[in-house]
Amino acid sequence: MSIKTYAVAIRxxxxxxxxxxxxVFLMGEDIxxxxxxxxxxxxxxxxxxxxxxxxxxxxxxxxxGAGVGAASVGMRPVVELMYMDFxxxxxxxxxNQAAKMRYMFGGxxxxxxxxxxxxxxxxxxxxxxxxxxxxxxxxxxGLKVVCPSTPADAAGLLRTAIxxxxxxxxxxxxxxxxxxxxxxxxxxxxxxxxxxxxxxEGKDVTIVGNYLYLGKALEAADLLEKEGISAEVxxxxxxxxxxxxxxxESVRKTGRLVTVHEAxxxxxxxxxxxxxxxxKAFKYLDAPPARVGAKMCTLPFNLGLENAVVPQVADIVExxxxxxxxx
Amino acid sequence: MAERIxxxxxxxxxxxxxxxxxxxxxxxxxxxxxxxxxxxxxxxTITIDAPVSGTLLKIVKEEGETVPITETIxxxxxxxxxxxxxxxxxxxxxxxxGAPPPQPVPEKAQxxxxxxxxxxxxxxxxxxxxxxxxxxxxxxxxxxSAPDGTIIERDILQAAAAAPRATPLAKKTADISGVPLEGVxxxxxxxxxxxxxxxHAAARKPAPAAGERxxxxxxxxxxxIADRMKASLDVTAQASHRISVRMxxxxxxxxxLDKSVGYNDLIAFATVRALMDYPQMNAELTDExxxxxxxxxxxxxxxxxxxxxxxxxxxxxxxxxxxxxxQAAALARKAREGQLLxxxxxxxxxxxxxxxxxxxxxFEAIINPPEAGILAVGRIADMPVAVDGxxxxxxxxxxxxxxxxxxxxxxxxxxxxxxxKEYLENPYKLL
Numbered sequence: 001m002s003i004k005t006y007a008v009a010i011r012x013x014x015x016x017x018x019x020x021x022x023x024v025f026l027m028g029e030d031i032x033x034x035x036x037x038x039x040x041x042x043x044x045x046x047x048x049x050x051x052x053x054x055x056x057x058x059x060x061x062x063x064x065g066a067g068v069g070a071a072s073v074g075m076r077p078v079v080e081l082m083y084m085d086f087x088x089x090x091x092x093x094x095x096n097q098a099a100k101m102r103y104m105f106g107g108x109x110x111x112x113x114x115x116x117x118x119x120x121x122x123x124x125x126x127x128x129x130x131x132x133x134x135x136x137x138x139x140x141x142g143l144k145v146v147c148p149s150t151p152a153d154a155a156g157l158l159r160t161a162i163x164x165x166x167x168x169x170x171x172x173x174x175x176x177x178x179x180x181x182x183x184x185x186x187x188x189x190x191x192x193x194x195x196x197x198x199x200x201e202g203k204d205v206t207i208v209g210n211y212l213y214l215g216k217a218l219e220a221a222d223l224l225e226k227e228g229i230s231a232e233v234x235x236x237x238x239x240x241x242x243x244x245x246x247x248x249e250s251v252r253k254t255g256r257l258v259t260v261h262e263a264x265x266x267x268x269x270x271x272x273x274x275x276x277x278x279x280k281a282f283k284y285l286d287a288p289p290a291r292v293g294a295k296m297c298t299l300p301f302n303l304g305l306e307n308a309v310v311p312q313v314a315d316i317v318e319x320x321x322x323x324x325x326x327x
Numbered sequence: 328m329a330e331r332i333x334x335x336x337x338x339x340x341x342x343x344x345x346x347x348x349x350x351x352x353x354x355x356x357x358x359x360x361x362x363x364x365x366x367x368x369x370x371x372t373i374t375i376d377a378p379v380s381g382t383l384l385k386i387v388k389e390e391g392e393t394v395p396i397t398e399t400i401x402x403x404x405x406x407x408x409x410x411x412x413x414x415x416x417x418x419x420x421x422x423x424x425g426a427p428p429p430q431p432v433p434e435k436a437q438x439x440x441x442x443x444x445x446x447x448x449x450x451x452x453x454x455x456x457x458x459x460x461x462x463x464x465x466x467x468x469x470x471x472s473a474p475d476g477t478i479i480e481r482d483i484l485q486a487a488a489a490a491p492r493a494t495p496l497a498k499k500t501a502d503i504s505g506v507p508l509e510g511v512x513x514x515x516x517x518x519x520x521x522x523x524x525x526x527h528a529a530a531r532k533p534a535p536a537a538g539e540r541x542x543x544x545x546x547x548x549x550x551x552i553a554d555r556m557k558a559s560l561d562v563t564a565q566a567s568h569r570i571s572v573r574m575x576x577x578x579x580x581x582x583x584l585d586k587s588v589g590y591n592d593l594i595a596f597a598t599v600r601a602l603m604d605y606p607q608m609n610a611e612l613t614d615e616x617x618x619x620x621x622x623x624x625x626x627x628x629x630x631x632x633x634x635x636x637x638x639x640x641x642x643x644x645x646x647x648x649x650x651x652x653x654q655a656a657a658l659a660r661k662a663r664e665g666q667l668l669x670x671x672x673x674x675x676x677x678x679x680x681x682x683x684x685x686x687x688x689x690f691e692a693i694i695n696p697p698e699a700g701i702l703a704v705g706r707i708a709d710m711p712v713a714v715d716g717x718x719x720x721x722x723x724x725x726x727x728x729x730x731x732x733x734x735x736x737x738x739x740x741x742x743x744x745x746x747x748k749e750y751l752e753n754p755y756k757l758l
Contacts, residue, residue: 255454255480286454286480287473325473 002185007177009151010040010116013158014078016187018048021076024162025052027063028080028117037082038118038177064090064115068098068167071113076162081117083125084133084171090115098167099142110165116158120211120262121310122175126301132263132294137169138239138272144168144193145240149214151181153237156191164193173211194241198250202232205320206250208273209260210235213311217260220316231320239269244276251277255286256323260316265293287323292316329404330379331413332363334388336396338669341368345393346400347546350374351383357403358449358467364400365547370636370672371665372547380448382406385414450477462487493520504529548634556693563694564732568741572748574707574722580754591627591681592652594704597750599623599643599651600757602677605743607735609676611697617734626675626695627655629662637695638662639675648757683707689725700730700740702747724751 004012018024025048026041032055035042045053056063060081067079081087087094098111121130137145146161146168148154154172161168183189199214200221209217214235221231232250236242251257257277259270274289294310321327334344347365351357363377381403388400402410451459451466455478459466464487471478493501493508497520501508504525511528513520543549559565577593602609606619623644626637638658643651661667677699680692683706692703703726710723726747730740750757 255452283453283457286452325479 001182003180004151004155004183005177006148006151006154006172006179006181007039009155009181009183010158010172011042011044012183013155013162014041015044015047017159017162018044018052020187021162023074023076024078025054025070025075026078026080027054027056027067029056029058029082031055031080036080038172038174040116040172040177041080060086060089061093065093065097067113067115068093068101068111071098071111071167072101072109076112076114078114078116078162081115083129084117084119085128085131087115087117087133087169094137094143094167094169095140099140102166103142111167112162112165113167114158114161114164114170115167116161116170116172118172118174118177120173120175121299121306122173122212124301124303124306125174127298130299130306132261132268133169134171134239135263135267135269135272138242138269142167143240144238146170146193146238147210148172148237149176149210149235151179152183153191153197153235155183156189157193157237159188159190160193163190175212191237193238194243195237196243196246197235197237198232198246199235200231200233202230202254204230204254205256205258205323206232206234206247206254207258207260207316207320208234208236208247208270209316210237211262213260213262213316216311216313217316219313220320223313223317224320227321227326229320229324229326236269236273242269242273242276244273244280247273248277248280251281252284255284256320257285257289258292258316258319258323259289260292260311260319261294262310263293264296265291266296268293287325290319290323292319329384329402329408329410329413330381331399332378332401332403333397334366334394334400335375337368337371337373338673340673341396341669343393343395344368346388346390347372348390349383349386349401351377353383353386355383356449356468356470357381357383361467367547367551368669370548370551370669371667377403379403384408384410387414450475452477452479455480455483458483458487464490492518493525494522496522497525500525500529548631548636552634555696559693559696563696565694565729566732566737566740567691567730568728568737568744569689570726570728570744570748571710572724572726572751573712574724574751576754577751578707578722588648588652590683590707591679591704592648592655593754594681594747594751595625595627595640595643595655595679596648596651596757597747597754598677598679598702599625599646600750601743601746603644604746605739607739608700608730608743610699610734611676612699612731612734613697620676622676624674624676625651626672626678626698627659628678628680628692629659631663636662636667636672637675637678638667638672641674677701679704683724689727691727692729694729694731698731699734700728700743702744703727703729 030037031041032045032050032053064079067077070077098113101109101111119132134145134147137143144166146157148157158170161170200218207217217233221233224231232254234247234250259273261268261270270291270293274291277289292311292315297309299309300306344366347367349364350362357363357377357380359380360376362374365372365374383401384404385402388394394400402413458480464483466478469478469482469486472482473479500522506525506529508520511520511524514524515521602623609623610617610619622642625640625643628635628637640651640654658671675698678695678701680701681704682690683704687705689705690703692701694701705725707722707724709720711718712721728740728744
């Protein structure tokens with residue numbers, strides 16, 4: 001075990017996988033000399049050279065497309081988007097090409113592509129650099145959507161992503177890069193897709209959250225405990241595939257579900273989880289599921305206003321109490 | 328939307344009913360199909376179930392009030408609903424056609440009814456329902472603690488914890504022996520009450536403290552019987568005749584019929600025939616005069632746990648023995664189950680009362696007005712009988728006829744009773 005930041009955990013796995021497999025290579029803006037604006041590819045140029053650590057122009061549709069092409073002929077590209085917001089420029093390559101090729105070519109082509117990058121709030125980056133894209137991607141068949149909340153998950157899930165034969169959108173969070181945690185040193189350490197993590201056990205209410213909101217859900221659980229409410233906190237880790245079984249099992253126990261995310265509440269992934277839980281555990285519910293998410297507002301530049309749009313710990317506490325009829 | 332609860336018509340002849348007891352207090356929750364109030368008609372005490380669910384907003388007729396059928400006795404609706412319009416309608420005066428239209432229901436109440444009316448529906452979360460089924464907790468009477476009175480899991484768990492834990496057999500034993508489970512100390516697993524605990528508690532039911540009397544309420548059927556019997560003795564001129572009947576032939580006849588009919592059926596059949604022969608005994612004193620009836624509606628008294636009732640076999644004069652037997656058995660069964668319709672215990676012309684099964688040799692019965700007589704039947708017992716100067720043992724039954732001397736004199740009453748005896752001692756005459 002080593003204590004690493006989330007960013008270093010990612011860089012180390014990139015390096016380990018590039019050493020292990022000659023076909024793994026990196027593309028993206030400012031990833032070579034600069035090592036990425038968040039340092040996720042720092043010093044990789046020196047070890048692997050400019051053929052495997054390739055800077056690109058500001059041309060997302062093009063270089064993601066190049067990644068799709070390379071993947072379809074046997075390479076295992078890891079393409080970095082400086083901000084996940086720029087994914088929208090490359091949507092045609094991701095949605096129409098990467099996600100569909102294996103199916104539409106009758107399985108004769110595989111697309112082992114990883115598109116990775118960071119999203120979210122925390123730096124006052126304003127409306128075009130702070131968005132959460134995961135729920136949009138969940139709607140597209142053929143894509144896997146990975147959302148690591150801790151350094152260890154970032155490492156373990158990235159290894160699984162690189163070794164996956166299908167396109168994976170690996171979404172990091174900018175406000176988590178500096179967080180530290182224990183990461184196994186084993187170069188084969190991986191976290192499987194589709195396995196939720198019960199981060200805290202409880203018996204009164206199930207709270208599902210990820211990224212910053214895993215931490216906020218745990219904070220809320222501490223506050224709830226002081227009021228005699230025992231909250232179970234679950235991190236889904238991957239949204240596609242989504243491990244609803246673990247969440248359903250938890251709700252069977254607690255009878256109450258709160259979903260929380262930084263993404264907008266409307267059609268956020270919490271909505272999908274709430275719907276699936278309602279379908280699979282209706283008779284176990286003692287209250288309608290509560291969804292906590294950002295207001296339907298463009299994320300403001302001003303950090304104070306940004307906080308006004310996204311949920312706070314108090315909102316999670318309130319939602320948990322509402323499903324317990326403890327208002 | 329609030330609804331009126333009216334005095335229901337229970338049976339063809341009912342014109343009014345008396346409210347004995349409201350089983351739900353004003354402001355309490357009413358559930359469709361659950362008991363709402365007890366009432367008495369001219370003969371029966373009936374528990375009436377609520378026709379709708381909601382809150383009992385107003386009790387219009389208090390306990391003890393006698394109310395004509397279809398009159399408003401209470402109003403059920405959503406909490407806080409304005410019931411003044413319905414109360415105005417409930418007033419005994421006929422509504423004035425020129426009166427202004429009733430006040431519109433307040434907007435809130437309308438919304439409530441449009442969205443499914445929380446006051447009329449009991450809400451329970453799926454989890455609470457599941458838990459209630461698991462724990463066998465009835466949730467109909469539980470007040471929900473979530474908004475709109477919704478019952479949640481916690482409410483069920485609390486109700487289950489409050490209820491004494493007992494095995495199903497213990498519960499049944501408690502029901503039968505009348506021991507309240509609340510006071511029973513359980514010795515089963517984790518304090519569960521088992522059958523033995525209930526039996527133990529039943530055995531040491533404490534004696535009432537000095538001065539504590541076991542008082543039964545004088546109401547319902549008890550009160551009706553009391554009033555009628557006293558009225559009978561006040562009004563009628565009761566006299567009685569007794570006669571002994573040898574039952575050898577009836578016994579033989581019954582055996583010849585493979586015991587498919589009872590003694591009582593044969594006695595009833597003989598009585599009906601004798602009544603047709605002596606219509607003076609099958610009469611009623613009306614304002615116009617004495618009405619001698621050419622039909623027999625034979626009442627056959629049935630003892631109940633806490634009273635008695637006389638179901639009536641209508642048109643008995645045109646029945647065969649087997650028809651009469653079947654009718655009497657069916658009515659007696661319904662009477663014991665409390666299922667008699669009002670028509671089935673009204674309109675009698677003469678009554679038969681048999682207490683022979685209690686070992687009585689003979690007894691005297693009180694006439695059931697407006698009938699002219701009642702025949703009291705004792706047991707059939709082997710008795711010494713003088714036959715041709717010798718003592719023989721024969722089965723003998725004693726009949727006691729009470730008759731209303733206002734309508735019928737001693738001689739015809741005696742002839743009637745002798746005719747019953749004649750039929751019973753010579754059953755072939757019934758053919």
